[in-house]
Amino acid sequence: MNFEVRRFYTKGIMNVFSAFTNTMQKGIIAIVGTTGVGKSDLGIQLAKTLQGEIINGDSMQVYKGLDIITNKIPLNERENIPHHLIDFLEPHQEYRVTDFTKDALQIIDDIHNRHKIPIIVGGTNYYIQSLLWKNSLINIDDREISNIEDKEILNAEPKIVYERLQEVDPVMASKWHWNDTRRVRRSLQVYLETGKPHSEWIKQQNLPEIKASSLRFPRTCIFWLYSDLEVLDHRLDARINRMIESGLFEEINYLRKNVRTGEIHTPFGDKDFTHGIWQAIGYKEFEPYLTAIEESNDASYLNGLKQHGLESMKAATHRYARTQVRWIRNKLLYKCQQDSLNNKCDGHSGDIIIYLLDATSLETWNQEVRDKAIAIAKEFLANGTGPDPSSVNSRAKELLKSKKDKDDFEILDKWTKYQCDICTIFNDNIPVIVNGDSERNQHLKSKKHKSNLKLKKQFDENCDGQFPSWFKKKRNAD
Known part of the structure; x- marks a missing residue:
């Protein structure tokens, strides 16, 4: 010093x-x-x-x-x-x-x-x-959405919510993955409560005259x-x-038992780990183990x-x-x-x-x-x-x-969403999505992507592009 x-x-x-x-x-x-x-x-x-x-x-x-x-x-x-x-x-x-x-x-x-x-x-x-x-938040009313149709859309299946967001705010829809339920619902909620797309709110918050005195x-x-x-x-x-x-484990079991008895209500189901206390690291990671103990x-x-x-x-x-x-x-x-x-x-x-x-x-x-x-x-x-x-x-x-x-x-407005077709194959065909050029470049350099790329090449050369039975068993076990 x-x-x-x-x-x-x-x-x-x-x-x-x-x-x-x-x-x-x-x-x-x-x-x-x-x-x-x-x-x-x-x-x-x-x-x-x-x-x-x-x-x-x-x-x-x-x-x-x-x-x-x-x-x-x-x-x-x-x-x-x-x-x-x-x-x-x-x-x-x-x-x-x-x-x-x-x-x-x-x-x-x-x-x-x-x-x-x-x-x-x-x-x-x-x-x-x-x-x-001051301007990090969007000033929307805290009152509940009164329109019944809007309520139903917000509480619908994730893909339906995402499709609605694509209609009203394609910029934000291109940013989020359809299964990112918390963010997708939030962006749609902003539009339904304010009448203005979430992306427009964000652009407005970044105007120089607003940022200068916030x-x-x-x-x-x-x-x-x-x-x-x-x-x-x-x-x-x-x-x-x-x-x-x-x-x-005692705390996690406390949550699980109270959900099952109805003493704790989970608005989006006890398997939705994107809301409230269910986001805490530890609950979802041990949930399969605690379920297996009962069976x-x-x-x-x-x-x-x-x-x-x-x-x-x-x-x-x-x-x-x-x-x-x-x-x-x-x-x-x-x-x-x-x-x-x-x-x-x-x-x-x-x-x-x-x-x-x-x-x-x-x-x-x-x-x-x-x-x-x-x-x-x-x-x-x-x-x-x-x-x-x-x-x-x-x-x-x-x-x-x-x-x-x-x-x-x-x-x-310049955000681009990419799907990695190689990693999607090794993810039970569930799309692997990355957002923006920076995240895409990081993904392409990742060990996981390189490993999947190597495996895909081996399958193409030795298995005619078909997954052998030993790999299916291993993947199911994982």
Whole structure:
């Protein structure tokens, strides 16, 4: 750490707290990052120092109970810090981003009125982004659709919903796969409730004059907790093992039994894993194993299903962590930096700023995460300034270079959807769809595609293009 940065942290930590609270302006702190990186811990540490209160920004932690599968911080570890928007919703209820934004804004206003600091903590990044910027959401009414025909269409089979979306908004229909039921229904719902296609709303939100003044809060400091992904994978695997030891299966069985007895209602069926709590990683991965327990006593078969579920859960968690990193770099970071340019800021002062904190090593957590976050937050909330984000640690200089998504909503009219015919063959002829040139190029370079391409070539050369019986058996077993 160079002398200037070291002096800044020393000065920040040594500030007298009473003087800080007297000069502090209304502001907001957000903590983002991958699952399992320590966001909740940092939230507690900041809240204790800054007289802050925590607002949950994780879409799964809004549900009552189910503490293990949603990875809530235990009550005895919250150190009497108020936590809002956590553990209040029934499992069968849906909580939309519009609901979150409305509720969070009311809580933030109340926290500010009590001269406290709101600290948003969560891994649902579109929740965070929709809260921090005014024009990230589409302003549609919350009332139910009154037209009976429209209601029937929204609740119809996925292909019917998709065909209707193709008629009213072909741009969005070309973006989503027909079986992506949540997104397809959402796009169609926007049209049915507003009379304007979803794609037109998105284009309007990206007009320069709207984007230039969309930040909600005058001082917003974002901490991005980052860990080397290979190191994080091992940490996540260990956490999943602890979840199982702590009663993960009991929670999943609780959900399953209450669905079957009718105590929990699932509007789209208990096999639809795209709504509400059913999206939580762990439920769908172990569902075949728990179903088999009720039907079979074959220990070897059950153990195989259990192991497959465990591996699937770990793999899904790894993928989710990488998705979160991509979102932060492609969406959140880019938007922060664009706001800085629009406000004619110099990149390390102004209305919004994002700092990357290196959480790779747990041994250096206090120095690299806690102490740096506290010093930066105090200075930023008091003066609206802080150190150059690229100087905070060695990773920041590289990772704080935003990688704008080439398939951004701003170019929806140029979006192209592709079907991979090779991988479709090896997917029981269920279409394998990729969206946009960037995703298509990534798919063509993937190990899965190359493996399927090699197999197809072997079949064409040796089997006259027909799948041999041994492959059909293997595929069915998989």
